[in-house]
Amino acid sequence: MKSSVAFFCAFLIVPVSLAAELPGVVRIRASDIFQGGVAAIRVDGEDLVGVRGLLHDREIPFFPGHDGSYFALVGIDLEEQHGPREIRIQGQDNAGKSWEGRATFNVKKRSFPQEKISVSTEFDRFDEATRKRIEQEQEQMVHLWTVTSQKRLWEERFLPPVAAVITSPFGLRRIVNGLPRAPHGGVDLKAPLGTQVVAPNHGRVILRDDFFFSGKSLVLDHGGGLYTMYFHLQDFAVEKGIQVRKGDLIGWTGMTGRVTGPHLHWGARLNGARVDPFGLLEIPGESPVAGGGKEGQ
Numbered sequence: 001m002k003s004s005v006a007f008f009c010a011f012l013i014v015p016v017s018l019a020a021e022l023p024g025v026v027r028i029r030a031s032d033i034f035q036g037g038v039a040a041i042r043v044d045g046e047d048l049v050g051v052r053g054l055l056h057d058r059e060i061p062f063f064p065g066h067d068g069s070y071f072a073l074v075g076i077d078l079e080e081q082h083g084p085r086e087i088r089i090q091g092q093d094n095a096g097k098s099w100e101g102r103a104t105f106n107v108k109k110r111s112f113p114q115e116k117i118s119v120s121t122e123f124d125r126f127d128e129a130t131r132k133r134i135e136q137e138q139e140q141m142v143h144l145w146t147v148t149s150q151k152r153l154w155e156e157r158f159l160p161p162v163a164a165v166i167t168s169p170f171g172l173r174r175i176v177n178g179l180p181r182a183p184h185g186g187v188d189l190k191a192p193l194g195t196q197v198v199a200p201n202h203g204r205v206i207l208r209d210d211f212f213f214s215g216k217s218l219v220l221d222h223g224g225g226l227y228t229m230y231f232h233l234q235d236f237a238v239e240k241g242i243q244v245r246k247g248d249l250i251g252w253t254g255m256t257g258r259v260t261g262p263h264l265h266w267g268a269r270l271n272g273a274r275v276d277p278f279g280l281l282e283i284p285g286e287s288p289v290a291g292g293g294k295e296g297q
């Protein structure tokens with residue numbers, strides 16, 4: 001079974017091209033990362049303020065660490081093209097002088113497992129009302145990832161939401177009746193009906209709804225553009241809008257929605273990218289140093 005993305009192996013130290021003279025040395029460290037992984041970027045320097053990053057045109061929030069450094073987590077979508085990437089990083093010194101640097105890293109190809117199945121063509125045939133419902137629910141979900149909540153709520157290490165036995169891995173390519181489907185955007189965790197699901201970190205409940213495919217579905221916003229989701233729940237333990245703490249009960253596993261057996265689908269989005277939620281468990285906590293990912297076993 002392929003498990004998660006391992007974290008923090010290699011370092012790349014990138015010299016910074018300064019937009020203005022900066023006292024001291026600014027070091028930007030980023031790491032090569034596999035598709036579906038979480039890259040950590042760390043900026044060290046003297047008297048850094050207002051550090052921010054831009055990937056394509058999307059802002060990547062940076063957070064101050066305990067030691068004066070700044071760090072950010074960057075999600076790489078499981079279908080993102082492999083190859084070099086560059087993140088523009090801007091900041092100021094305490095005299096208000098601005099500087100700009102670049103973090104460079106490589107997106108590496110990860111080989112995802114594949115599964116071929118045949119189903120009756122009736123299985124995929126939906127009436128007009130159901131098709132509309134599915135479309136609306138997909139739009140509702142996609143809209144969530146367009147909003148990047150700047151304030152980081154998560155702290156230190158993440159917990160698994162249930163004891164983790166993976167039954168369907170992240171990124172699984174399913175070929176149904178010879179046609180490729182969207183890859184599996186999360187992991188399915190084996191859990192008997194009614195198993196307690198806990199919040200892996202602090203966050204806010206931003207979606208609590210009953211959807212056609214994903215059944216009783218909950219989404220937590222952990223701040224800084226990081227979201228985690230919990231599908232096919234039997235029931236919810238929390239209301240929409242409330243803040244939860246790491247380890248709080250948020251619901252019970254079930255088999256609601258379109259599933260063949262009880263399990264928890266656990267997914268994660270970071271800056272809009274579908275990332276392996278097991279990558280979150282490997283974030284070493286406050287002010288992580290930059291590191292690489294590897295294909296896990």
Ligand SMILES: [Zn+2]
Pocket residue numbers: 168184186187188265266
């Ligand atoms: Zn799933």
